[in-house]
Amino acid sequence: MSTSTFDVAVIGGGQSGLAAAHALLRTGLRPLVLEAGEHATGSWPAYYDSLTLFSPARYSALPGLPFDGDPDRYPHRDEVVAYLQRYAAGLDSEIRTGTRVTQVRAENDAFAVELADGTVVDAPAVIAASGSFGNPYLPALPGQDGFTGEILHAAAYREPSPYAGRRVLVVGAGNSAIQIAHDLADLAAVSLATRESIRFVNQRPLGKDLHFWFAVTGFDRLPARRADAPPRGPVLDDGRYRHALADGRIERRPMFTGFDGDQVIWADGSREDVDAVIFATGYRPHLPYLDTLGALDESGRPRQRSGLSTTHAGLGFLGLEWQRTPSSNTLRGVGRDATHLARHLDRHLTASRGTGLPART
Numbered sequence: 001m002s003t004s005t006f007d008v009a010v011i012g013g014g015q016s017g018l019a020a021a022h023a024l025l026r027t028g029l030r031p032l033v034l035e036a037g038e039h040a041t042g043s044w045p046a047y048y049d050s051l052t053l054f055s056p057a058r059y060s061a062l063p064g065l066p067f068d069g070d071p072d073r074y075p076h077r078d079e080v081v082a083y084l085q086r087y088a089a090g091l092d093s094e095i096r097t098g099t100r101v102t103q104v105r106a107e108n109d110a111f112a113v114e115l116a117d118g119t120v121v122d123a124p125a126v127i128a129a130s131g132s133f134g135n136p137y138l139p140a141l142p143g144q145d146g147f148t149g150e151i152l153h154a155a156a157y158r159e160p161s162p163y164a165g166r167r168v169l170v171v172g173a174g175n176s177a178i179q180i181a182h183d184l185a186d187l188a189a190v191s192l193a194t195r196e197s198i199r200f201v202n203q204r205p206l207g208k209d210l211h212f213w214f215a216v217t218g219f220d221r222l223p224a225r226r227a228d229a230p231p232r233g234p235v236l237d238d239g240r241y242r243h244a245l246a247d248g249r250i251e252r253r254p255m256f257t258g259f260d261g262d263q264v265i266w267a268d269g270s271r272e273d274v275d276a277v278i279f280a281t282g283y284r285p286h287l288p289y290l291d292t293l294g295a296l297d298e299s300g301r302p303r304q305r306s307g308l309s310t311t312h313a314g315l316g317f318l319g320l321e322w323q324r325t326p327s328s329n330t331l332r333g334v335g336r337d338a339t340h341l342a343r344h345l346d347r348h349l350t351a352s353r354g355t356g357l358p359a360r361t
Helices: 015-027 077-089 175-184 210-217 240-246 334-353
Strands: 008-011 031-034 094-096 101-107 110-115 120-123 125-128 150-153 167-171 189-194 200-202 235-237 250-254 258-260 263-265 271-273 276-279 315-317
Touching: 008 015, 008 110, 008 120, 015 031, 015 077, 015 334, 031 120, 110 125, 125 334, 167 175, 175 189, 175 235, 175 240, 235 240, 240 250, 315 334
Parallel strands: 008 031, 008 125, 031 094, 125 315, 150 276, 167 189, 167 276, 189 250, 200 235
Antiparallel strands: 101 110, 110 120, 258 263, 263 271
16 A cells, blocks of 8 residues: 655654754755654653763754753753654654654655555655664674673663672773773672773863864764774763773773673783673664665665665665764754755755656645
């Protein structure tokens, strides 16, 4: 069964999908947002309880709706969830929640978007904005399958109480790894296992949040050069994380080389009993519905340039790391990419209508 045709089907109703809908509406296009979850909040409700933005509220909003309250505070996870719900409610766009996309097919210079319930949505253009939370990257180390302790990705971590009194390793040197290790430090014996030293940056140089300087200098708008291999950014710190390392509440050690039973094997050959290992090792694009379209490379990454598919006209991507700028996959930066993509798709659809594709009504 096929539904009415929309100008653009937006797959994903989190921050990227909502930014896409806003930009498309401003361009005059009709989006249909398809969100697998029960609310248009993307993956935010699934993040760990203590997650706090590293950018102040004034620099963390999507286009058209600032955060309410103190603009200089650092919003926590639940504030972001509530903000996204308000943002979605204010959009003059159809948003279908509880709607999972299973496949996208190319048909007659347009797309057929198949849903889990068997429905097909026809659209001349598609934006894949489903993010990466559904595809956490978990490296494989020798002996890992036989490890008798707990192994999980940061995507599955919620709060520290289950780890009270236990020996825990957090793998990673980025913001999430540091924040999770700090979250655990009062209840567990925690080490950060990293392949390289942790690079800290002062969160408030000269009394101003770093994002103020990003805006002043234009750093957030710098063109991306390594979209397929995003560089690891430094850890933003107001002093608490460096202090926790300095006073021994968190230990930093070179990455271990493997597992053996209930132990890990450190780089110097020593072994240690460990109860749990949390991998804060990032994510990969989550685009299983494009597997048969030919729009992805062998590793599952989209074939794209600045968010525009290089294989299919009318297909765009939003929310990829370093898609166009260092802030492309953030609340503060995705809106600019959404505007760029909406303008391109509008030009594409305008040209396509001259070749017989359905017109807007």
